[in-house]
Amino acid sequence: GNSVTQMEGPVTLSEEAFLTINCTYTATGYPSLFWYVQYPGEGLQLLLKATKADDKGSNKGFEATYRKETTSFHLEKGSVQVSDSAVYFCAISNFGNEKLTFGTGTRLTIIP
Amino acid sequence: EAEVAQSPRYKITEKSQAVAFWCDPISGHATLYWYRQILGQGPELLVQFQDESVVDDSQLPKDRFSAERLKGVDSTLKIQPAELGDSAMYLCASSLSSGTSGSREQFFGPGTRLTVL
Numbered sequence: 001g002n003s004v005t006q007m008e009g010p011v012t013l014s015e016e017a018f019l020t021i022n023c024t025y026t027a028t029g030y031p032s033l034f035w036y037v038q039y040p041g042e043g044l045q046l047l048l049k050a051t052k053a054d055d056k057g058s059n060k061g062f063e064a065t066y067r068k069e070t071t072s073f074h075l076e077k078g079s080v081q082v083s084d085s086a087v088y089f090c091a092i093s094n095f096g097n098e099k100l101t102f103g104t105g106t107r108l109t110i111i112p
Numbered sequence: 113e114a115e116v117a118q119s120p121r122y123k124i125t126e127k128s129q130a131v132a133f134w135c136d137p138i139s140g141h142a143t144l145y146w147y148r149q150i151l152g153q154g155p156e157l158l159v160q161f162q163d164e165s166v167v168d169d170s171q172l173p174k175d176r177f178s179a180e181r182l183k184g185v186d187s188t189l190k191i192q193p194a195e196l197g198d199s200a201m202y203l204c205a206s207s208l209s210s211g212t213s214g215s216r217e218q219f220f221g222p223g224t225r226l227t228v229l
Contacts, residue, residue: 004154006154036220041222042222043116043203043220043221043222043223044155044203044205044220045220046217046218046219049217089154089155091154098143098145098160098207098216098218099145099157099160099168100155100157100218102154102155102156103154104152104153104154105152105153105154
């Protein structure tokens with residue numbers, strides 16, 4: 001079955017710092033890859049996605065590249081803001097089946 | 113902007129009691145999902161509906177959990193009897209359809225936080 005291993009948190013950074021949250025996966029077939037974000041008191045929101053090898057998903061200054069050779073989908077942002085404080089989840093699903101398998105989440109706190 | 117609605121937002125109950133959660137997906141979304149998110153963990157799929165039919169309930173504890181989507185629109189998830197280990201966030205999500213053209217975005221509701229005492 002599918003599984004996702006995500007960087008342990010919590011992560012605390014200063015504003016304008018560079019962010020990396022690591023994510024690796026195991027899957028049967030050729031999965032689609034996602035990053036979801038959960039702000040306090042809210043449901044999950046799709047942040048970005050990639051559906052094939054070497055695709056780069058991007059949104060709100062965040063980026064992640066589908067690396068099939070290393071089965072990874074690391075999330076990066078060049079300059080974080082206080083408003084980026086949230087919990088970030090890496091997730092995968094198989095082609096034709098939208099069932100999502102999530103990582104454990106990484107809590108990110110940005111201090112001014 | 114269309115959203116997935118869930119109620120209640122919070123529920124406190126005693127063990128052995130029955131609880132029910134309601135979800136109204138985005139209009140036109142044929143696929144509906146119920147996830148359970150235990151504190152400090154990622155969501156895990158409990159049940160997936162395509163219209164009114166169950167597509168996947170392999171992780172649903174069927175001795176105490178039940179889910180229905182009678183008219184293929186809104187859905188109810190029930191637990192009877194509730195146990196201490198059921199304390200979690202229950203998330204509902206919907207998507208246009210599961211199909212062969214690749215993964216479609218799931219839109220999540222705000223969740224129902226259940227506390228079992």
